[in-house]
Each structure stands twice: as C-alpha cells, then as structure tokens.
Amino acid sequence: MNPSTTRADTVAAPPPEPPPGHPGEALPAHYYTDPAVAEAETEAIFAKSWQLVCHESDLPGPGARLTGTVAGREVLVVRTEDGSLAAHLNVCRHRGTRLVSAPEPEGKAIRCPYHGWTYKLDGRLVGAPEARRIPCLDKPRLGLFPVNVESFLGFVFVNLDLEATPLAETCAGLAEAVGHYAGPGLVPVGKHRIHDLADGEEQNANWKVIVDNYLEGYHVPVAHPALMRLLDYGAYTVDVQENYVLFESPLRDKPSSNWTERLYQRLATPMPGLTEADRRVWRYAVIYPNTLIDFYPDHVLAWTALPTAQDRAAIPGGFYTRTGESLRTRLARRINIRIGWETNDEDAELVERVQAGMRTPGFEPGPLSQREVAVGWFARRVREDLEEDTR
Template sequence: MIIDHLDEPLPGSSLLPTPSGVAYTDPEIFSREQSEIFEKLWNCVMRADSLSSAGEWKTVTIGREEIIVVRSRKKGIRAYFNVCAHRGMRVCTSGEGKNKTLQCGYHAWTYALEGDLAAAPNLTSMPDVDRQDYGLKPVHVREWLGYVWVCLAEEPPNFDEAVLGEVRTRFGEVESIDNYGIENLKLGESKTYDVAANWKLIIENFMECYHCATIHPELTEVIPEFADGLASQRMNGEVHGSEFGEEIKGFTVDGSASGFEELPRIAPDQDRKYYAITVKPQVFINTVPDHVIIHRMFPVSESRTTVVCDWLFLPEVIERDLPIEKSVELFHRVNQQDFEACEQTQPSMSSKAYSGGGALVPSEHHISEFHAWWSSQVAVSEHQTKVTV
C-alpha cells in the first residue's frame, strides 16, 4: 500500500502536502497505528482521584487491549491487562467497581489488588504454581498532573523525554506548567464526545487556528489573534501564549469575569493568556489563568474517536459551588464546532478527489511536524511514503 507524503513544499508553491486520504480511512493502517503508536507510547487514561480508595477500579481500552486500573492497598495505583492467566477470560466485565480482590467469573481465579494470584479452586494442591508468574500481567503506570498515564510496551519510552519533552517544546520548561498546579485542581465538569472522524483529523484541527475565524466566533472574541489564523502552538518549539482581548474579563463564553480567583502560582507572562500543548499521541492541555482544560482521545476505529474533556478548577471553586457554567460553555462550544468540522471532513478522506491528499498553508505548516512524527511511528519513509501492512 502506498501513501504519498512529502515534507517539502510543492514546486513553485508555499503549500505543503498532507498524507493522502487513505491514511485516514484504511483499517489496516489504523491497526498499525494501534500497535505502533497507542500500544507503545504513554497514554493518559483517567483522573487519579477517580480511584479514591483501595479496591476501586476502572477499565479502559488502549489500542486493541483492555486494561484494569486499580488502586491497591500497598502499591498505590496499578494497571493490568484485563486477561485471566488461566483461560483468558476478562477478569473485570464491567466498566468500574470496588472489590477487595479481582476475581475471574469463569473459574474463580482470584487476584490480589497488587496483581498476584491469591486464590483458585484446588490451588493448595498445586504448590508448584508460582503466584506471581500466574498473576495479572502488569502495565507500566505513572501519575502526572493528577492523571494516570499507562504504557503497554514491555520497555516504555522514557517518560521525561516522551511526555515532559512535549511540555518543554511548548512551554519552554516543565516548571512553567507546574505554575498551574494541575495535580491539585479538582474536576468541575467532564464531557465525553463520540466523534465520527479519524483521530489524526482531530489532532490536526487542534494544532491550527486557520479555521478559527470561520467556525469559532466565541473563541475569537475572547482571543482576537485567533481570528488571524495564529495558533497557540507554534512551529519549531516557539513558546507563545495567546492574549485575551483588551475588553475581555475572563475565558468565558461571553468574555465576562469568571467570578473566581486566578490560580495562585501562575507567572506574570501567563496572566490573561491561553496556552495549548499537544502531548502525542492523545492528550491536549489547555491552560488559562483560572482553570485548565484537558482532552484525552481514544481512537475506536479508523473513522471514530472518543474524546473526553475535563474542566479543572481550584478546590474552593468546586467546594463552594461557584458558577463554572460560562467557563465550561466556551470550550464546550469550541469542541462541538471542531468535532463537527472533523466529522464533515472524514467522508472526503475516501473521495477520489482527495486520493492525493490536501495542502497546508503557511500558518498550518507546523502540522507537517506531526505528519513526519506519524510517518516515523508507523514506519513510513521520509519521502514518497510507503507503508507495508
């Protein structure tokens, strides 16, 4: 299978080409992305405080695998493949729960929250069975920004390089994002979107603002530079915060003041500014002076993606039940507008008219960095891209 992808401008043109439409529609390419990207890199899966006490667990699908994430009594948050070591049945058959142990419903093989095999019928008559070897297969876990991150690879990428490196690219230093104290914020609202579009279209949309004047009237009112097509994410690691309009009081749907305090540790150059980071492969971090918005993407198929968006606020905002509706509504509308555009784009990816791909204008050229990264992850050559699947 051939996918044309060039990383140099078309002759005589300021435009850069995109991958061809098949990259967004082919099930075999999607399967390769699942195995080579999502099953090998760090994925942000849930809020750590959503598992508040020992025994609480949730399941999540990463790539082609279902994972159990559980808060253990002795080792904090742990993660395992949701596969019984005996005959392979799902150990947890619902989305969440709370148990003292994890038990397979087929033959009652029972696992400690720390993963070891704890009990099974007639196990005492089989003293040669190693309870660790026949425990749940573990998944690598990290906690950062108050979220649980997992990696399914046997040898995960270095977290500091793979994840924190993305922050350095967009913020200049990790300490800059630390100013927002995200790990201490509380969830004010969470919305889940079922988007009928390929995950790459969603990332590409988030990385550029060439479309902002067309479909985001509320956002461009709050951040006027977005109307000029200038994205918060800049090319080659340029650190840039997008400034609020002069008359804008807050990052709300009507530009009015939010009614609650700014985050206490933000720096002067973070005041009245919006910053955005893409942490590949599936996280968007959006920061403003008084709250933070985090998107997590979970590709379901070549043409469908689940996106979970969290709005995070200071604990006292949630505890005092201060009104957050106007803050939530702004980016909820942005999400709806963006996802509708992606859904209207997806059908054209299989059109003959798009078989050779599209084009990136100069203000979108940093998306070519994402395309180059994607090509390298799925073993696509740098020029005249070829993928063998």
C-alpha cells in the same frame, strides 16, 4: 483497496525533509480513510505510546480501580496499598475472564468472578480455589500481565511497551511550562470522566482529523466567532517539541460584543496556585499521539481521541479545578465551559466535513500554512511510526 495490497503498501513513502521554517507536509488522504492504515495504527502507534486513562483523583485510595482501553486491550489501573499506581491487562490468567467491569468497589485484592483466582493489587497471584487439584500451578509465573503506568501532571497514563521511555522524560519542559495548573491535587468538576467512554462524546471523523483540527488556529477566524472575539489571534503562538506541542493565546483587551463573553472577560480570575500572569492567557497542549489538555485560568480540561472505527472516534474527557477557588473563578469557569461546548459543536461539524471530503476520489491535501506547523509535526510523527512498523 486491492486484495493483493500488503499493509506496507498502505503507507506512502515519506516526503523529502522540508527546509527550515517549512510547516511540513500533511498526511495523504488515505491515511484517514483506509481501514488497513487504521489497523496498522493499533500496534504501530497506540500499543507503543503513552495513553491517557484518568486523573489521580479517580483513584482516591488503596484498592481503587478502573479500566481503560488501549490498542484493543482493556487495561486495569489500581491504587496499591502503599499509594502507588499499578496497571495490568484486565484478564485472568486462568481462563481469560474479564476481571473488573466498572464500576466496582475498592478492595485489598483482585478476584476473578468466574473461578475465584485472586491477585494482589500489584498483580501477584496469591490464591486459587482447590489449588492442589491444579497440576503445574506456578503462582509466581501466573501473575497478571503488567502494563507500564505513570502519573504526569497528575494524570494517569499507561503504555503497553514495558520498556518505553518515561513520559516525564519524553515531555521534558512541559511540566515546567504548565505544571502549576495541574497535579494530583486537582478535583473533578461535573459528571464527565476521562475513562468513562459510555458517557463520552463520539465524533464522525478519523481520530487524526480530530487531532489535526486541535493542532492549528488557522481555522479560528472562519469557524469560531466566539474565540475570535475572545483571543488575540495575532499573538497566537506554537511551541513544537519532539513529543508535544504547546500553544498560547492571550485574551483580547477589547470587550467582546457578546454579553456572555464580555462577562467572562470581566470575571476571569486565576485558580489557586496560578499567578496574575495566567489571568489573561489560554494554553493548550498536545502530547503525541492523542492526549489533549486545555489550561485555562479557571479550570483544566483533559481529553483524548480514541478510534472506534476508521471514520469515528470517542473523545472522553474531564474538567478539573483546584480546591479553594473563589466565587468569581467558579462563575468564570461555568461561562468558559459553556463557550467551550459551543466551540466543540462547531468543531464536530468541521471534522465530519473533513472526513467526508477526504473520501473524494483523487483528492490530496494542499500545502500547509505556517499556522499549521503543528499539523505538519503530527503528520511526520504518524508517518515515522507506521514506516517503522512496516520495516
């Protein structure tokens, strides 16, 4: 990149508004490869959007706490004494000490490990050792920096923008479509947790390449033989809204030629709370910009794509189910998760290949298929956010 290039120069002028029914335009290659674009996204996208941190089950009772990273800041999320949620920047107002490092036990207060400044769970400063020796100690003005927090579908999201529109409002319609799968009553399955970056996977691609890949089924016939045998590709549908996309694909009636997949087709049984109509369909949702949730008859998988470098991203996530599930549902879930890991490995190779290809001098993406309309939606949203930031 030319040293004289400004950050605004890294964002190309938007393409003309596509005609109705047009899938839109993909992002130019430099959006995935230019470090200046990655830097601009921190404030223009991640600091102004709802970011998935955990599930409510990760904060089981008053005093429970955990941390997540949002736009380069570490956020502390706690369950308060009245059972509600609160979030703060994870930094003491005294000398900037990191307050909480996972894992830490529950407690009625948040105490700085450096000098002992103590805060209520809601962030109010309530104590400082030798307070009389601290001139101008104004406790009401020295509470923890607040962060917007909201539970949606039972998952906990935070937003650094204190004036952000509630997520439930921006995603109106999504809860009605898939809310019967989710909610605070879900329980985790296995060791993986959304907030646990240390135990999560990383992929060698820009976070947008990973989201792009999730946003279309166009590659399924070529890249995912198991999914092609299981899903009715011709009936794969996409519902694009302004702030989310919802996908649906029914399972095939024809038994798979693979015995594992054939066994899953036979065992597929809805979790408690689902209906018979949910037995033969898989649903997927993307909440802009980087929350991805899979709704299966036998479990829910929620994950996110967090940039760790311009060409690398963490993808932490967790599996969830409902209490009271049948043995058939548990067996089906184990098979489904196994198929999912195989698909994930295929996608990890694909996105790494895309990232490598994007670095080819002179390359620019070609036209999108109608099956890639959600990729066009995502590209438009990213361009708009970056352009707004440069203005």
